[in-house]
Amino acid sequence: SAVISQKPSRDICQRGTSLTIQCQVDSQVTMMFWYRQQPGQSLTLIATANQGSEATYESGFVIDKFPISRPNLTFSTLTVSNMSPEDSSIYLCSVELGLGEQYFGPGTRLTVT
């Protein structure tokens, strides 16, 4: 597996503001992913972030709302822009270590007031 960290671990933000979530892994990985897990729900993939290329967004998620950076093979950021209470969720990054196996970071719990 890999050691994955996320910052911040939680935050409370006001409506209309933006928050950038950082994801750091202790080894170089090609593929990183960003998920959202709403309260009591399963995981929904937001986008796939490969180093050196634009992120690939899933249906229902757009770059203007969730811009992603992937500057190197160990780091990625997800920004939640112009937040509304509906964005309150847990945001998780994951890395793929081969054969589809994904390992998750500890998550960022976001509350928008």
Add this chain to the structure above:
Amino acid sequence: QKEVEQNSGPLSVPEGAIASLNCTYSDRGSQSFFWYRQYSGKSPELIMFIYSNGDKEDGRFTAQLNKASQYVSLLIRDSQPSDSATYLCAVLQGAQKLVFGQGTRLTINP
């Protein structure tokens, strides 16, 4: 039809018994299947993966795959209270996208 379906539970099992968790998927071309355990307030943890039809055992855990029936299961033998968690089934679509079921909440009763 959802892409990956699980019984949401809760599933209650006495300590020491076998817990059986089930998952069905809709994409017949799927080749890789994963079970994650998620404790309350924590992120998902990969506990088993299976790629071939049949059984795969790892300690108290056994994953079973039947591609013809599009069915994956996870058996937990000698269930312990520490096994109480939500178990998520995930199916690999294409080369990289994991699709998750809604999860089954398992409670092991001492």
